[in-house]
Amino acid sequence: MTMAAPVVSERRRTRQLMVGSVGVGSGFPVSVQSMTTTVTADVNATLQQIAELTAAGCDIVRVACPSQDDADALSAIATKSQIPVVADIHFQPKYVFAAIEAGCAAVRVNPGNIKRFDDKVREIAAAARDHGTPIRIGVNAGSLDPRLMAKYGRATPEALAESALWEASLFAEHDFHDLKISVKHNDPVVMVRAYEILAERCDYPLHLGVTEAGPAFQGTIKSAVAFGALLRQGIGDTIRVSLSAPPVEEVKVGHQILQSLNLRPRKLEIVSCPSCGRAQVDVYTLAEQVTAGLEGMEVPLRVAVMGCVVNGPGEAREADLGVASGNGKGQIFVKGQVIKTVPEHQIVETLIEEAMRLADEVSQS
Numbered sequence: 215m216t217m218a219a220p221v222v223s224e225r226r227r228t229r230q231l232m233v234g235s236v237g238v239g240s241g242f243p244v245s246v247q248s249m250t251t252t253v254t255a256d257v258n259a260t261l262q263q264i265a266e267l268t269a270a271g272c273d274i275v276r277v278a279c280p281s282q283d284d285a286d287a288l289s290a291i292a293t294k295s296q297i298p299v300v301a302d303i304h305f306q307p308k309y310v311f312a313a314i315e316a317g318c319a320a321v322r323v324n325p326g327n328i329k330r331f332d333d334k335v336r337e338i339a340a341a342a343r344d345h346g347t348p349i350r351i352g353v354n355a356g357s358l359d360p361r362l363m364a365k366y367g368r369a370t371p372e373a374l375a376e377s378a379l380w381e382a383s384l385f386a387e388h389d390f391h392d393l394k395i396s397v398k399h400n401d402p403v404v405m406v407r408a409y410e411i412l413a414e415r416c417d418y419p420l421h422l423g424v425t426e427a428g429p430a431f432q433g434t435i436k437s438a439v440a441f442g443a444l445l446r447q448g449i450g451d452t453i454r455v456s457l458s459a460p461p462v463e464e465v466k467v468g469h470q471i472l473q474s475l476n477l478r479p480r481k482l483e484i485v486s487c488p489s490c491g492r493a494q495v496d497v498y499t500l501a502e503q504v505t506a507g508l509e510g511m512e513v514p515l516r517v518a519v520m521g522c523v524v525n526g527p528g529e530a531r532e533a534d535l536g537v538a539s540g541n542g543k544g545q546i547f548v549k550g551q552v553i554k555t556v557p558e559h560q561i562v563e564t565l566i567e568e569a570m571r572l573a574d575e576v577s578q579s
């Protein structure tokens with residue numbers, strides 16, 4: 215019997231909204247977002263990158279819109295993309311309206327740098343309501359509303375939250391509540407506190423992000439730590455891992471974070487030991503070769519790659535498939551049973567063969 219995966223926390227109860235076909239808020243899975251790095255006006259390149267992100271499992275994609283040429287391209291991109299497209303608007307309110315008219319699934323506005331944003335809220339709310347377009351209020355530490363900067367002196371958690379809640383209240387005055395909020399900061403500690411404040415003070419869905427998180431290694435850790443701290447409290451409805459790396463990497467990391475918290479079904483999971491003085495095989499190479507050989511596997515599969523007999527048989531038995539190595543040989547386990555013992559040089563190919571066979575069984579069942 216398959217046991218239900220333990221949940222990390224009950225989700226915070228939120229309003230719900232639809233970003234195109236993707237439901238956002240409590241009651242819907244936490245979704246993974248990313249952002250294209252192409253010039254949006256280059257429709258083909260942008261659609262090509264969106265297709266790559268879609269294949270990697272991206273749920274919602276955001277595109278920048280810094281010029282009229284980009285705004286003109288939104289309609290074609292929104293129509294042809296297989297996943298909902300969010301237009302990202304800074305500085306120019308006219309592009310908010312263009313994005314809504316173009317049929318984007320949502321529009322992200324940065325109230326800190328859109329000219330006279332507060333004066334435009336009534337018109338934006340009316341246009342968004344007419345088209346059924348949700349708005350994300352995206353506050354960012356680097357472009358915090360000057361009024362909040364003057365009040366707090368820097369982008370504190372309170373300043374970030376207050377900026378977002380102020381803008382949300384302006385939309386609420388026009389009875390517009392199809393809002394999602396983000397308050398990004400590059401410091402995970404500040405960011406976590408800002409989202410906690412928001413979670414206490416409103417019931418809008420929240421989009422999590424550590425902004426300018428850095429290159430892949432640092433950005434992955436910052437995002438995983440911050441998202442883990444928040445998701446542990448049930449806070450967070452969509453996530454974006456910002457990395458100075460190709461956006462497909464952001465999506466992979468996002469999925470891995472959600473899978474680690476059992477917020478997404480686990481797919482391929484390699485349980486490999488760190489190796490130590492008892493190791494009787496090269497665990498690093500073995501784990502890398504097995505991971506590479508099984509890349510892209512879509513069925514849930516837990517594969518244990520263990521260096522010796524201390525924990526090897528135990529972990530290998532618990533996994534769908536595993537190897538406990540020692541004395542130049544590998545004991546291959548499938549569903550808890552030793553099915554064969556192979557020489558070390560055949561461990562990788564045997565594991566991959568058995569994994570493929572198990573995957574076929576799962577797909578046919």
Ligand code: SF4
Pocket residue numbers: 487488489490491492493494520521522523524525526
């Ligand atoms: S399984 Fe064996 S080799 Fe791997 S870390 Fe544990 S004791 Fe060391």
